[in-house]
Amino acid sequence: MKANVGTIDxxxxxxxxxxxxxxxLMGAIGPWGWLGLVPLATGVFRxxxxxxxxxxxxCAVKR
Structure with a gap:
């Protein structure tokens, strides 16, 4: 699993x-907000x- 997500992304x-x-968690958007786990996980694991x-x-390509 090579990193393919850069710093800004x-x-x-x-x-x-x-x-x-x-x-x-504040009850503003209902249970659909748990989909936020997907971008959070892809950002954490890059x-x-x-x-x-x-x-x-x-991300930058290492030469």
Whole structure:
């Protein structure tokens, strides 16, 4: 599992995931906010399986 999520992408995913989970815990958006676990996990692990078939990498390539 090679990292394919860059720093900016990672930051956006973590913030979005935490925001959705927080909104759910406050009762603002209902149980759908638990989907925030997906961007949170992909941000924490720096790997997005959806990027694989498309060959997308938002992180810098090490030479």
């Amino acid at each position: 990672r930051t956006i995913r973590v913030v979005l995931g935490l925001g959705l989970i927080a909104a759910t 790997f997005c399986p959806v990027y694989l078939p498309f060959g997308i990498r938002t």
